[in-house]
Amino acid sequence: xxxxxxxxxxxxxxxxxxxxxxxxxxxxxxxxxxxxxxxxxxxxxxxxxxxxxxxxxxxxxxxxxxxxxxxxxxxxxxxxxxxxxxxxxxxxxxxxxxxxxxxxxxxxxxxxxxxxxxxxxxxxxxxxxxxxxxxxxxxxxxxxxxxxxxxxxxxxxxxxxxxxxxxxxxxxxxxxxxxxxxxxxxxxxxxxxxxxxxxxxxxxxxxxxxxxxxxxxxxxxxxxxxxxxxxxxxxxxxxxxxxxxxxxxxxxxxxxxxxxxxxxxxxxxxxxxxxxxxxxxxxxxxxxxxxxxxxxxxxxxxxxxxxxxxxxxxxxxxxxxxxxxxxxxxxxxxxxxxxxxxxxxxxxxxxxxxxxxxxxxxxxxxxxxxxxxxxxxxxxxxxxxxxxxxxxxxxxxxxxxxxxxxxxxxxxxxxxxxxxxxxxxxxxxxxxxxxxxxxxxxxxxxxxxxxxxxxxxxxxxxxxxxxxxxxxxxxxxxxxxxxxxxxx
Amino acid sequence: xxxxxxxxxxxxxxxxxxxxxxxxxxxxxxxxxxxxxxxxxxxxxxxxxxxxxxxxxxxxxxxxxxxxxxxxxxxxxxxxxxxxxxxxxxxxxxxxxxxxx
Numbered sequence: 001x002x003x004x005x006x007x008x009x010x011x012x013x014x015x016x017x018x019x020x021x022x023x024x025x026x027x028x029x030x031x032x033x034x035x036x037x038x039x040x041x042x043x044x045x046x047x048x049x050x051x052x053x054x055x056x057x058x059x060x061x062x063x064x065x066x067x068x069x070x071x072x073x074x075x076x077x078x079x080x081x082x083x084x085x086x087x088x089x090x091x092x093x094x095x096x097x098x099x100x101x102x103x104x105x106x107x108x109x110x111x112x113x114x115x116x117x118x119x120x121x122x123x124x125x126x127x128x129x130x131x132x133x134x135x136x137x138x139x140x141x142x143x144x145x146x147x148x149x150x151x152x153x154x155x156x157x158x159x160x161x162x163x164x165x166x167x168x169x170x171x172x173x174x175x176x177x178x179x180x181x182x183x184x185x186x187x188x189x190x191x192x193x194x195x196x197x198x199x200x201x202x203x204x205x206x207x208x209x210x211x212x213x214x215x216x217x218x219x220x221x222x223x224x225x226x227x228x229x230x231x232x233x234x235x236x237x238x239x240x241x242x243x244x245x246x247x248x249x250x251x252x253x254x255x256x257x258x259x260x261x262x263x264x265x266x267x268x269x270x271x272x273x274x275x276x277x278x279x280x281x282x283x284x285x286x287x288x289x290x291x292x293x294x295x296x297x298x299x300x301x302x303x304x305x306x307x308x309x310x311x312x313x314x315x316x317x318x319x320x321x322x323x324x325x326x327x328x329x330x331x332x333x334x335x336x337x338x339x340x341x342x343x344x345x346x347x348x349x350x351x352x353x354x355x356x357x358x359x360x361x362x363x364x365x366x367x368x369x370x371x372x373x374x375x376x377x378x379x380x381x382x383x384x385x386x387x388x389x390x391x392x393x394x395x396x397x398x399x400x401x402x403x404x405x406x407x408x409x410x411x412x413x414x415x416x417x418x419x420x421x422x423x424x425x426x427x428x429x430x431x432x433x434x435x436x437x438x439x440x441x442x443x444x445x446x447x448x449x450x451x452x453x454x455x456x457x458x459x460x461x462x463x464x465x466x467x468x469x470x471x472x473x474x475x476x477x478x479x480x481x482x483x484x485x486x487x488x
Numbered sequence: 489x490x491x492x493x494x495x496x497x498x499x500x501x502x503x504x505x506x507x508x509x510x511x512x513x514x515x516x517x518x519x520x521x522x523x524x525x526x527x528x529x530x531x532x533x534x535x536x537x538x539x540x541x542x543x544x545x546x547x548x549x550x551x552x553x554x555x556x557x558x559x560x561x562x563x564x565x566x567x568x569x570x571x572x573x574x575x576x577x578x579x580x581x582x583x584x585x586x587x588x589x
Contacts, residue, residue, distance in 0.1 A: 102564045195544050209543050238550050239543060308527045319504060326505070328577050333570035340580045344505040357506055361497070361516060362523065364504040378530050380540030385533070387541060420523055436544025460545060 001035045002028050004165025004487055008222040011074050011168060015062065022055040022062070022073030022117065029075040029119050032166045036487070041141050042151075042160040044080050045088060046120035051075070054117045061115065070225050070249075072115025077161050077170040080121040081128055081204040082213065084108050091204050092136035093126045095351025096331045105202020106237070107171060107213045107230040114229040122157030122170060126353045127322065128178055128206045130154050131425045134416055135355040142412070143185060144484040145450055149409035152182030155216070159186040162216045164487040169217040169226050173203055175210045176310050177404075177429025180441040183216060184404035184453025187443045187482060189223050189470060190216045193463050195436035196241040198227075199234030207317035208239075210310075210433040218480060220442060220470035224248035227463065241461070251464040256472035257292025259465070261285070262397030266303040267428060273406040280445030280452040281403045284473065288401070291476050293469070298393040298400065302385045303431065309386065310430035311423055312366055312379035319363025325351060358419060383434050390435045394459040399466055402428050404441040404453035428455060438463040442470040443479040451482070492520045 005011065005028060014020045030048050037043060058073035067073075083089045083101035090096040104112070111118060125135040133141040133156025141156040143149040144164040151160040155172030159182035162170050172179040174192035183190025191214045198213040205211060215226035231245035263285065270278060289295055327333035327347030334346035352360070366375040393400060406427055415422040432439035437460050444454035454473070456466040474480050497517045501508050508516065562575035571578040 099568050102560060102567060196547070235550070235552065239545070239547065241545065241547070242550075302533070305530055305533060308530050311523075312527055312530070323505075327570060328579055329566075330568035331570075337580065340582050341505070343580050345507040348505055349507045352506070357508075357512075358516065358519065360504050360506065361500050362520065365492075365496075365500045365520070368500065368503060374531075375527060377540055378535060379527075380542060381535035381538040382530055382533055383541040383544075384538050385535070387544060419519060420526060434541075434544065 002031050004483065005029055005032070005075070005168055007218050008071060008074055008168045008225055009219070012070055015073055022058040023052060025073070026051050026055040026075050026117055026119060029167050033120060033161070036164055036166060039142065039147060040144060040160050040164060041139055042122055042157045042164065042166065043077070043120045044090065044092065044123050044138050044157070047087060047118065051117050051119045058115050058117065067115070069114035069229060071229060074116055075119045075167050076111060076116045076226070077120055077122050077158060077167045078108060078118055079155050079158050079170070079172050080124050081173055082108055082171060083202045084118060089121070089204065090137070091127050092124045092138055093351065093353065093356070094137050094332055095325045095348070099330050103202065106199035106234045108202065110230040116229060119167060122155070122161055124157055125154035126356050127204065127318070128154040128173055128175055129318065129355050129359050131177070131181060131422050132410070132415065133157060133182070134412060135353055137353065140412055143409050144487050145187065146409065148411055149450065150185065150412055152185035152405070152409060154178040156182045158216050159183055159188055159190065162186070162188045162218060163484060165483065169215060169222055171213060171230070172216055173211060173213050174433065175206050176314060176433050177426045179214045179216065180429050180439060180453065180455060181405050181426065183441040185409040185451065187451030188216055188218055189220055189440060189442050189480065190214065191223050191227065191440035191463070191467070192432065192438065193227060193231060194241065194438045194461050195433070196239045197231050197245060197438070197463065199237040199240050201234055201236040205321040207314040208321060209317060210314060212433070219474055220440070220467050221249060221252055223440070224252060224467055243461070246464050248464060248467055252468055252471040254472055254475040256288055256469055259293045259399065259469060260397040261288060261293050261295045261469070262298035262393050262400045263295055264300045264303065264393065264400055264402060265297050266300055267402040272427070273403060274408065274447060276447035277403050277405070277407060277452050280447065281454055284444035284454045285401060287476055288469070288473060291472060296397050298396055300389040300393060300431070302382065302389050305382050306386060306431045306434060307423060307427050309379045309382045310426070310434060312375050313383065313434070315359045315363035316366045316376045317363070319360045319367060322356070322360055355419070386431055387435045390437060399469055400457040402455045402457070404428060404455040408447045408450035408452055432457055436460055438466055440466050440470055442473060443482065445479055491524045492517055
């Protein structure tokens with residue numbers, strides 16, 4: 001296999017020093033994507049020809065001194081649930097077989113406008129429903145650190161592609177941890193911005209009040225570059241935040257001194273969390289203290305209800321959103337059916353996988369007559385209490401630090417037979433989506449040779465503080481530079 | 489006592505326009521029961537007078553001027569449809585006139 005690709009900043013420096021070209025970099029990414037496919041299954045499609053053509057155009061721009069942005073000419077991968085005109089989007093589902101998008105997602109448009117080059121689409125859990133990238137019509141993605149382990153999910157393909165040095169960055173989506181948990185499992189940085197910071201236009205909807213697009217990269221600073229390309233107001237998304245997005249990269253100083261970091265006591269209680277994970281996270285907190293950050297214990301008293309709240313709301317919204325897959329306008333339609341109702345039922349039963357059906361049915365149940373108040377409305381009320389927990393905690397600190405996941409990457413097949421166990425692996429990540437606040441995961445150590453992630457959460461609209469803490473942490477530690485042996 | 493039975497799963501499947509095999513129905517009834525038991529922990533919390541959260545970041549409803557603008561080309565909009573007629577979606581007959589007698 002060709003040599004692993006550098007970080008965005010390394011590649012930018014090499015381009016500016018005329019040591020390489022965008023065509024060469026993109027060619028190397030495509031080669032690595034192909035040669036790692038049999039082991040990792042990180043990609044579901046490559047756009048080799050188009051990417052190389054765009055790389056040539058970028059090289060020409062640079063020759064004319066017309067570089068559009070720091071990521072002009074640099075390669076990126078996108079998750080298979082965001083659309084790009086003329087390209088397939090399948091959400092790792094049979095029901096979207098053959099779908100070619102007639103338009104481009106706002107976030108992807110942001111990448112194109114910045115001159116970044118989309119080399120392909122990454123594998124995921126079907127419709128982003130899962131925590132392991134095993135629920136995919138394309139088969140599971142494997143963890144670059146250990147092929148018997150999952151990469152996490154649902155954006156497992158994006159996380160694995162960045163960890164295996166195939167691409168320096170990738171887009172993912174995070175509804176309950178689908179960026180942060182795979183970032184943790186694969187040893188890369190993954191950030192979910194504030195709800196509404198990145199437009200959802202062109203992102204296939206899963207749970208609309210929770211979905212948010214974000215970025216994977218190997219450093220916080222690289223993550224900031226990608227966010228700058230994709231964040232900002234979009235009138236096509238009615239929940240898009242009107243204020244302009246901050247200039248993320250210029251806010252990174254590598255310095256955490258004076259910052260107040262809250263440690264939610266419920267997350268450090270040791271219940272249901274791997275001891276090695278907790279040790280790595282406590283050591284990371286000690287590093288931040290040595291670098292001048294102050295820590296304070298805080299409480300998020302409703303934390304133990306977060307997973308139940310999340311799955312009531314997410315499944316209800318999913319059942320409503322996925323009603324659109326009816327065999328009429330796009331994707332799969334069952335053959336030889338009689339009448340409209342049979343066409344709907346057979347199309348959907350053939351097109352959706354087991355986990356998606358399970359969630360649609362649960363969500364339909366929660367929204368059905370007689371149960372709405374007991375489940376959906378109740379969960380929305382608890383969501384208000386969870387938001388309040390965070391608002392109070394942020395009165396005493398600038399950011400919160402927790403483990404991203406209660407354990408390191410689990411084995412393929414370990415949790416597929418027990419959905420509830422799989423859902424509980426999201427216990428530390430779902431709260432940020434319920435509260436709408438920004439959160440990222442950055443590597444902070446290893447347990448049995450598998451990466452551990454440190455989750456850093458900020459108040460609503462403040463992506464800068466978590467990024468600044470991650471950047472400061474990376475300035476004094478080298479966990480984020482570790483590379484899985486087979487992918488050096 | 490089971491919170492949910494086969495008949496309940498079948499009722500919900502019809503609402504969701506999904507057809508399930510007998511084996512799927514049995515399995516889902518078991519899974520739902522354990523899952524609903526978990527969700528019911530929410531009933532421990534007193535939420536009297538707590539407003540529900542529909543969206544986490546409060547924003548006013550955005551409005552815009554009602555100006556006509558170009559929409560997606562009709563041919564392109566139906567290009568992904570399994571069956572089309574002219575630039576429309578072709579669907580099975582919705583109302584069966586014979587059955588209405």
